[in-house]
Amino acid sequence: MKIEGEKVRLSKIDENNLSFVSELECNSMVWQYEESVEKDKEAARSKYREQMNSQYHYDFVITKESNDSESTDLESPIGIVQAWSYVEHRHSWELGFGMLADYQGKGYGYEAVQLLLQYMFETTNARKIVGMCNSKNVKSIKLMEKLNMTREGIFKEEFLWNGNYCDQYFYSILKKEWQSANKGG
Template identity: 40%
Template structure:
């Protein structure tokens, strides 16, 4: 089966794309704090490119003429515990087609197979049903609820906390 997407590590050529994505509030409808200072974001993206603790990838469709579809990233959550945090964003025209799940699966494979993560966590707004579905499809377990953690739409809402362990990932993926 041919891959429908690929992940490419963010390079200096991708800084403007990632900056635009990270500062576009319409792409983050379930988040409470979207940065607006593009220069500060651009500087942060550039600094993260070669870091050990933050790995960010552009999601690209297999079609060579297709523009980037979004991004997926992993960063240390608790380094001493070999724990990473997963995050992602996809442009609306690519949502609902399985691309986000595929990109997150590729990111988890890197975390567990290449970086020897023990655990990968992810968090999402309780109203973000699309993200909840992605995390469930990945085999992640909802371990808890951070009650009224996010101030969203002029109200306090819960944030769900998910995780998957290395042995669960390896068992879930038949490895």
């Protein structure tokens, strides 16, 4: 499955891109605001292999679209975007995303998450999508706020990061809010 955007393409994670995904999952620079980062590439590969056919995980590789209109080739993958069941009976999903440093701040992550939200709200049972981030992760905060997600709360000293407990911000967007913001409702 592929989802086309103007700047990026989302492709379901499969055997062909597991090497990239396992490298990205073990890249401490990509996940610098997380409590822990996977170090074992085979463990990361195995985790995504198990999730590939799950109805509770939607995991996509983000690929930058080629600027050459005559070329059908795409550049190398630049990140991942995903949603997984957060509270199944409430039709609530959690959002996650990670991007190689060279591609951050250029709109690729924003478009990728926007495409994922559109997919989740239009083709699955998603009623609400939540996102959580370290209170120090300004880029993630800005991205979720730009997507019209609402900061619903702050989990005080939620996790240990760089030897200190830090706050975690909790964001969400409801399907009706997404539709209204995107003139679909």
